[in-house]
Amino acid sequence: MEVKKEQIGEIDRNPVYAFTLKNDHGVEITCINYGCIITKMITPDKQGNFENIVLGYDTLEEYMMDSTYLGAVIGRVGGRIKDAQFELDGEIYTLSKNEKDNHIHGGIKGFNRVIWDAEMLKKGDIAGVQFKYFSPDGEEGYPGNLEVKVSYSLNNENEFVIRYDAMTDKKTPLSMTNHSYFNLSGNLRRDILDHTLKLKSEKFLELDPALIPTGEMLHVGNTPFDFTHERSIKSGTVSTHPQNVLVGEGYDHPFCLSNNHNEEIVLKDSESGRTLIMETDEVGVIVYSGNSLRNEGNVRGVPMRKHLGICLETQGLPNAVNQPAFPSIIIDRGQKYNSVTKYRFGIDR
Structure with a gap:
């Protein structure tokens, strides 16, 4: 097991570092302390070729200009909050508006736009890095001083684990996630339309025209949302179902998970043989098929385009602060918040 650290630049005289975790089988994860962004995941295909399976850039400057949240940690709250406000204990909190009249992914300067303190970890057959950030009361409109930790760890079972921990001194909503775009073809040689997905989920959330859950x-x-058996991503992009059409031909929907820590999310690419199995504590996963990725610029020499990657964002349900029927994402003063999502890389031969 290895952990390496190198400086890749600085922001306002604060150094930004890249950390590379590598296990004994050659699997590598690279991340940076700006936004806890995962920049690379190197895994083997069925021929033994080690290639990158996430969208990412080569320079810090590209991440600073990125508007698609490539690989970043999202917080305080992932997803959209209607009208950028919510009521808590009789008080109305107004958040920053960064998608028309709504709030999305933590705001203008969410967790993806800050430099985190970082410490390398190595213990036995585990290599990792722990990030820390202090989010002050009122940041982006959220109440409470919040101390946040995010840890990434890789082991020799080809398992990559993200753990989120936090503590607040005032009631506040918190629902963090990671926004990596996966593409199991390797080095982005194909889009993700022929990837298949399987979910242990019997319900998904209906979205309104602003892509905010209606509550239904x-x-x-x-429907094209039935992933209880393997289904291609393409089946949703060619669907005439109003919800597929609404989000730009594909998926951008929260699914309610009926199981946890039981191989509840499985992504596959038959041509490369790569598989990704995800297990989580969270009640839901947002499946986003990259419908809004524009034909602008490139990702490591590959033109950016629609459906180049798929996000599988494990988190609480979006806009839960305004939907009493949804599981609560409010944490109380002194309450310990923690959430774990595990990614296991495999091969179908």
């Missing part, structure tokens, strides 16, 4: 949970049966 719809059954997946007999």
Whole structure:
């Protein structure tokens, strides 16, 4: 097991470092302390070729200009909050508006736009890095001083674990996630339309025209949202279902998970043989098929385009602060917040 650290630049005289975790089988994860961004995941295909399976850039400057949240930690709250406000204990809190009249992914300067303190970790067959950030009361409109930790760890079972921990001195919403775009073809040689996905989920959330949950949970049966058996991502991009059309031909929907820590999310690419199995504590996963990726610029020499990557964002349900029927994402003063999502890399031969 190895952990390496190198400086890749600085922001306002604060150094930015890249950390590379590598296990004994050649699997590598690279991340930086700006936004806790995962820049590379190197895994083997069925022919033994080690290639990158996430979208990312080569320079810090590109990440600073990025508007698609490539690889970043999202917080305080992932997803959209309607009208950028919510009520808590009789008080209305107004958040920053960064998507028309709504708030998305933590705001203008969310967790993805800050430099985190970082410490390398190595213990036995585990290599990792722990990030820390202090989010002051009122940041982006959220109440409470919040101390946050995010740890990334890799082991020799080809398992990569993200753990989120936090503590607040005042009631506040918190629902963190990671926004990596996966592409199991390797080095972005194909888009993700022929990837298949399997979810242990029987319900998904209906979205309104602003892509905010209406509050209705719809059954997946007999729809393009039925991933209880393997389904291609392409099936949703060519669908005429109003919800697929609404989000730009594909998926950008929260799914309610019916199982946890039981191989509840499985992504596959049959041509490369790569598989990704995800397990989580969270109640939901947002499946986003990259419908809004524009034909602008490139990602490590590959033109950016629609459906080049897929996000699988494990988190609480979006806009839960305004939907009493959704599981609460409010943490109380002194309450310990923690959440774990595990990614296991494999091969189908």
